[in-house]
Amino acid sequence: MDQEQFEKELKQFDDLAEEFKNELANVDRGSTDEQIAATKPRDPELVKKDAAKHEAAAEESALAEARAYMDSAKAIISTLAAASAAG
Amino acid sequence: MRYLVILIALVALTGCVTGPVAETYNLQKIHGDEAHKLAEVATRQTMARYSSSMASAWRKWKRHEAKVKALKPSGSLTPEQAQIWAAKQGDTLVKGAEERDDLLNELDTKRALELEDINKLYANQMVVLASIVKGWAIQGKITSGQMAGWMEVAKFGAVAYIENRNAKRLRREAEEAAAREAEAEEG
Numbered sequence: 001m002d003q004e005q006f007e008k009e010l011k012q013f014d015d016l017a018e019e020f021k022n023e024l025a026n027v028d029r030g031s032t033d034e035q036i037a038a039t040k041p042r043d044p045e046l047v048k049k050d051a052a053k054h055e056a057a058a059e060e061s062a063l064a065e066a067r068a069y070m071d072s073a074k075a076i077i078s079t080l081a082a083a084s085a086a087g
Numbered sequence: 088m089r090y091l092v093i094l095i096a097l098v099a100l101t102g103c104v105t106g107p108v109a110e111t112y113n114l115q116k117i118h119g120d121e122a123h124k125l126a127e128v129a130t131r132q133t134m135a136r137y138s139s140s141m142a143s144a145w146r147k148w149k150r151h152e153a154k155v156k157a158l159k160p161s162g163s164l165t166p167e168q169a170q171i172w173a174a175k176q177g178d179t180l181v182k183g184a185e186e187r188d189d190l191l192n193e194l195d196t197k198r199a200l201e202l203e204d205i206n207k208l209y210a211n212q213m214v215v216l217a218s219i220v221k222g223w224a225i226q227g228k229i230t231s232g233q234m235a236g237w238m239e240v241a242k243f244g245a246v247a248y249i250e251n252r253n254a255k256r257l258r259r260e261a262e263e264a265a266a267r268e269a270e271a272e273e274g
Contacts, residue, residue: 001162001165001168006164006168010175016154016155017179017182017183020148020151020186024186024187027140027143027147028139029197030136030137030140030198031131031133031197031201036197036204039124039125039128041207041208042117044210044214047117050117051114051214054219055218055221058223058225062226062227
Protein backbone atom coordinates (compact mmCIF):
# COMPACT_ATOMS: atom_id res chain seq x y z
CA MET A 1 0.00 0.00 0.00
CA ASP A 2 1.35 3.43 -0.83
CA GLN A 3 2.38 5.49 2.16
CA GLU A 4 -0.22 8.23 1.67
CA GLN A 5 -3.10 5.75 1.60
CA PHE A 6 -1.59 3.88 4.55
CA GLU A 7 -1.45 7.03 6.70
CA LYS A 8 -4.99 7.91 5.71
CA GLU A 9 -6.23 4.50 6.83
CA LEU A 10 -4.12 4.61 9.97
CA LYS A 11 -5.90 7.81 10.94
CA GLN A 12 -9.10 5.78 11.34
CA PHE A 13 -7.76 4.63 14.71
CA ASP A 14 -7.53 8.25 15.87
CA ASP A 15 -11.08 8.85 14.65
CA LEU A 16 -12.33 5.84 16.59
CA ALA A 17 -10.42 6.99 19.70
CA GLU A 18 -12.01 10.43 19.41
CA GLU A 19 -15.45 8.92 18.93
CA PHE A 20 -14.99 6.76 22.05
CA LYS A 21 -13.80 9.73 24.07
CA ASN A 22 -16.96 11.65 23.10
CA GLU A 23 -19.17 8.70 23.95
CA LEU A 24 -17.62 8.41 27.40
CA ALA A 25 -18.10 12.13 27.90
CA ASN A 26 -21.84 11.58 27.42
CA VAL A 27 -22.07 9.02 30.24
CA ASP A 28 -23.90 10.40 33.29
CA ARG A 29 -21.17 11.07 35.85
CA GLY A 30 -23.57 11.10 38.79
CA SER A 31 -23.82 13.84 41.38
CA THR A 32 -21.74 16.97 41.03
CA ASP A 33 -19.19 17.85 43.69
CA GLU A 34 -21.51 20.70 44.74
CA GLN A 35 -24.44 18.31 45.19
CA ILE A 36 -22.30 15.96 47.26
CA ALA A 37 -20.98 18.83 49.37
CA ALA A 38 -24.52 20.17 49.92
CA THR A 39 -25.71 16.84 51.30
CA LYS A 40 -22.69 16.19 53.50
CA PRO A 41 -23.92 14.77 56.83
CA ARG A 42 -22.99 16.35 60.14
CA ASP A 43 -20.25 14.67 62.11
CA PRO A 44 -22.11 11.73 63.75
CA GLU A 45 -20.19 12.23 67.01
CA LEU A 46 -21.32 15.86 67.25
CA VAL A 47 -24.89 14.80 66.53
CA LYS A 48 -24.71 12.28 69.38
CA LYS A 49 -23.39 14.96 71.72
CA ASP A 50 -26.17 17.38 70.72
CA ALA A 51 -28.74 14.63 71.24
CA ALA A 52 -27.38 13.94 74.74
CA LYS A 53 -27.52 17.66 75.57
CA HIS A 54 -31.10 17.80 74.33
CA GLU A 55 -32.13 14.91 76.55
CA ALA A 56 -30.36 16.42 79.57
CA ALA A 57 -32.08 19.76 78.92
CA ALA A 58 -35.48 18.08 78.59
CA GLU A 59 -34.90 16.27 81.85
CA GLU A 60 -33.82 19.44 83.60
CA SER A 61 -36.86 21.28 82.27
CA ALA A 62 -39.21 18.53 83.47
CA LEU A 63 -37.53 18.53 86.90
CA ALA A 64 -37.79 22.32 87.16
CA GLU A 65 -41.48 22.09 86.33
CA ALA A 66 -42.02 19.38 88.95
CA ARG A 67 -40.14 21.41 91.56
CA ALA A 68 -42.28 24.46 90.76
CA TYR A 69 -45.43 22.37 91.23
CA MET A 70 -44.15 21.12 94.55
CA ASP A 71 -43.26 24.63 95.73
CA SER A 72 -46.67 25.94 94.71
CA ALA A 73 -48.43 23.04 96.38
CA LYS A 74 -46.48 23.71 99.56
CA ALA A 75 -47.38 27.41 99.35
CA ILE A 76 -51.06 26.58 98.89
CA ILE A 77 -51.06 24.19 101.83
CA SER A 78 -49.35 26.66 104.14
CA THR A 79 -51.64 29.49 102.95
CA LEU A 80 -54.70 27.34 103.51
CA ALA A 81 -53.37 26.25 106.90
CA ALA A 82 -52.77 29.87 107.87
CA ALA A 83 -56.21 30.92 106.61
CA SER A 84 -57.81 28.01 108.44
CA ALA A 85 -56.01 28.89 111.69
CA ALA A 86 -57.01 32.53 111.29
CA GLY A 87 -60.60 31.68 110.37
CA MET B 88 -61.46 35.90 102.54
CA ARG B 89 -60.64 32.19 102.42
CA TYR B 90 -61.80 31.90 98.78
CA LEU B 91 -59.74 34.92 97.83
CA VAL B 92 -56.63 33.26 99.29
CA ILE B 93 -57.34 30.03 97.39
CA LEU B 94 -57.88 31.98 94.16
CA ILE B 95 -54.53 33.77 94.58
CA ALA B 96 -52.80 30.44 95.26
CA LEU B 97 -54.32 28.89 92.12
CA VAL B 98 -53.20 31.83 89.98
CA ALA B 99 -49.68 31.41 91.39
CA LEU B 100 -49.74 27.68 90.59
CA THR B 101 -50.85 28.32 87.00
CA GLY B 102 -47.96 30.75 86.55
CA CYS B 103 -45.50 28.05 87.57
CA VAL B 104 -46.67 25.71 84.82
CA THR B 105 -45.22 28.04 82.21
CA GLY B 106 -42.34 28.92 84.48
CA PRO B 107 -38.60 28.30 84.07
CA VAL B 108 -37.69 26.27 81.02
CA ALA B 109 -34.17 24.91 80.76
CA GLU B 110 -32.09 25.76 77.72
CA THR B 111 -33.06 23.54 74.79
CA TYR B 112 -30.86 22.56 71.88
CA ASN B 113 -32.15 23.04 68.40
CA LEU B 114 -32.29 19.38 67.47
CA GLN B 115 -35.42 19.95 65.43
CA LYS B 116 -33.40 22.13 63.08
CA ILE B 117 -30.63 19.53 62.81
CA HIS B 118 -33.29 16.90 62.20
CA GLY B 119 -34.91 19.03 59.48
CA ASP B 120 -31.59 19.72 57.74
CA GLU B 121 -30.46 16.10 57.79
CA ALA B 122 -33.86 14.83 56.64
CA HIS B 123 -33.75 17.30 53.77
CA LYS B 124 -30.28 16.10 52.72
CA LEU B 125 -31.32 12.49 52.98
CA ALA B 126 -34.39 13.12 50.84
CA GLU B 127 -32.27 14.94 48.28
CA VAL B 128 -29.76 12.10 47.96
CA ALA B 129 -32.60 9.58 47.72
CA THR B 130 -34.27 11.69 45.01
CA ARG B 131 -31.08 11.60 42.98
CA GLN B 132 -31.47 7.80 43.03
CA THR B 133 -27.78 7.76 43.64
CA MET B 134 -27.00 4.08 43.55
CA ALA B 135 -29.15 3.05 40.59
CA ARG B 136 -27.74 6.00 38.67
CA TYR B 137 -24.12 5.01 39.23
CA SER B 138 -24.74 1.37 38.38
CA SER B 139 -26.45 2.43 35.17
CA SER B 140 -23.56 4.76 34.26
CA MET B 141 -21.00 2.04 34.88
CA ALA B 142 -22.90 -0.43 32.76
CA SER B 143 -23.17 2.19 30.02
CA ALA B 144 -19.41 2.80 30.11
CA TRP B 145 -18.80 -0.94 29.75
CA ARG B 146 -21.18 -1.22 26.79
CA LYS B 147 -19.54 1.71 25.02
CA TRP B 148 -16.13 0.17 25.63
CA LYS B 149 -17.17 -3.19 24.19
CA ARG B 150 -18.45 -1.50 21.04
CA HIS B 151 -15.28 0.58 20.71
CA GLU B 152 -13.06 -2.45 21.27
CA ALA B 153 -14.90 -4.42 18.59
CA LYS B 154 -14.60 -1.57 16.10
CA VAL B 155 -10.87 -1.14 16.71
CA LYS B 156 -10.21 -4.86 16.42
CA ALA B 157 -12.30 -5.08 13.25
CA LEU B 158 -10.39 -2.31 11.48
CA LYS B 159 -8.43 -3.82 8.57
CA PRO B 160 -6.27 -2.16 5.92
CA SER B 161 -7.82 -2.06 2.45
CA GLY B 162 -4.74 -3.49 0.78
CA SER B 163 -1.65 -5.48 1.53
CA LEU B 164 0.93 -3.89 3.82
CA THR B 165 4.70 -3.93 3.80
CA PRO B 166 6.20 -5.66 6.85
CA GLU B 167 7.05 -2.26 8.32
CA GLN B 168 3.51 -0.94 7.71
CA ALA B 169 2.07 -4.09 9.28
CA GLN B 170 4.16 -3.48 12.38
CA ILE B 171 3.02 0.17 12.59
CA TRP B 172 -0.60 -0.90 12.05
CA ALA B 173 -0.46 -3.45 14.85
CA ALA B 174 1.23 -1.00 17.20
CA LYS B 175 -1.38 1.67 16.46
CA GLN B 176 -4.20 -0.79 17.00
CA GLY B 177 -2.72 -1.90 20.33
CA ASP B 178 -2.08 1.68 21.43
CA THR B 179 -5.67 2.73 20.61
CA LEU B 180 -7.02 -0.15 22.66
CA VAL B 181 -4.76 0.60 25.63
CA LYS B 182 -5.67 4.30 25.66
CA GLY B 183 -9.36 3.50 25.37
CA ALA B 184 -9.12 1.03 28.25
CA GLU B 185 -7.37 3.67 30.36
CA GLU B 186 -10.10 6.21 29.67
CA ARG B 187 -12.73 3.60 30.52
CA ASP B 188 -10.98 2.74 33.79
CA ASP B 189 -10.63 6.42 34.73
CA LEU B 190 -14.37 6.89 34.31
CA LEU B 191 -15.23 3.67 36.16
CA ASN B 192 -12.94 4.65 39.03
CA GLU B 193 -14.48 8.11 39.23
CA LEU B 194 -17.99 6.64 39.33
CA ASP B 195 -17.00 4.01 41.86
CA THR B 196 -15.37 6.56 44.15
CA LYS B 197 -18.40 8.86 43.99
CA ARG B 198 -20.77 5.99 44.59
CA ALA B 199 -18.80 4.84 47.64
CA LEU B 200 -18.67 8.39 48.98
CA GLU B 201 -22.39 8.95 48.57
CA LEU B 202 -23.16 5.54 50.02
CA GLU B 203 -21.12 6.42 53.09
CA ASP B 204 -22.91 9.78 53.37
CA ILE B 205 -26.31 8.10 53.11
CA ASN B 206 -25.33 5.73 55.92
CA LYS B 207 -24.20 8.63 58.10
CA LEU B 208 -27.33 10.68 57.34
CA TYR B 209 -29.48 7.69 58.21
CA ALA B 210 -27.61 7.06 61.47
CA ASN B 211 -27.76 10.78 62.38
CA GLN B 212 -31.48 10.86 61.70
CA MET B 213 -32.09 7.91 63.96
CA VAL B 214 -30.03 9.44 66.79
CA VAL B 215 -31.73 12.82 66.48
CA LEU B 216 -35.25 11.42 66.20
CA ALA B 217 -34.78 9.07 69.12
CA SER B 218 -33.49 11.95 71.19
CA ILE B 219 -36.33 14.28 70.26
CA VAL B 220 -38.99 11.70 71.04
CA LYS B 221 -37.24 10.82 74.28
CA GLY B 222 -37.20 14.52 75.19
CA TRP B 223 -40.93 14.76 74.50
CA ALA B 224 -41.56 11.67 76.59
CA ILE B 225 -39.56 13.09 79.51
CA GLN B 226 -41.56 16.29 79.35
CA GLY B 227 -44.87 14.55 78.69
CA LYS B 228 -45.31 16.47 75.45
CA ILE B 229 -45.83 13.74 72.87
CA THR B 230 -48.97 14.20 70.84
CA SER B 231 -50.41 11.95 68.15
CA GLY B 232 -49.46 14.54 65.52
CA GLN B 233 -45.85 14.50 66.62
CA MET B 234 -45.83 10.73 66.60
CA ALA B 235 -47.18 10.78 63.03
CA GLY B 236 -44.36 13.18 62.14
CA TRP B 237 -41.85 10.79 63.66
CA MET B 238 -43.16 7.95 61.53
CA GLU B 239 -43.12 10.08 58.39
CA VAL B 240 -39.53 11.10 58.88
CA ALA B 241 -38.45 7.59 59.81
CA LYS B 242 -39.54 6.62 56.30
CA PHE B 243 -36.77 8.81 54.86
CA GLY B 244 -34.30 6.70 56.76
CA ALA B 245 -35.95 3.51 55.54
CA VAL B 246 -35.80 4.68 51.92
CA ALA B 247 -32.09 5.39 52.24
CA TYR B 248 -31.55 2.05 53.90
CA ILE B 249 -33.32 0.16 51.14
CA GLU B 250 -31.45 2.14 48.48
CA ASN B 251 -28.19 1.31 50.20
CA ARG B 252 -29.04 -2.38 50.34
CA ASN B 253 -30.07 -2.39 46.67
CA ALA B 254 -26.86 -0.60 45.78
CA LYS B 255 -24.79 -3.33 47.37
CA ARG B 256 -26.70 -5.94 45.40
CA LEU B 257 -26.37 -4.00 42.12
CA ARG B 258 -22.69 -3.48 42.72
CA ARG B 259 -22.13 -7.17 43.37
CA GLU B 260 -24.06 -8.06 40.21
CA ALA B 261 -22.06 -5.55 38.14
CA GLU B 262 -18.79 -6.94 39.47
CA GLU B 263 -19.88 -10.49 38.75
CA ALA B 264 -20.92 -9.51 35.21
CA ALA B 265 -17.57 -7.76 34.65
CA ALA B 266 -15.71 -10.84 35.91
CA ARG B 267 -17.73 -13.06 33.57
CA GLU B 268 -16.94 -10.76 30.65
CA ALA B 269 -13.25 -10.79 31.51
CA GLU B 270 -13.28 -14.57 31.67
CA ALA B 271 -15.09 -14.80 28.32
CA GLU B 272 -12.53 -12.46 26.79
CA GLU B 273 -9.66 -14.56 28.04
CA GLY B 274 -11.37 -17.71 26.81
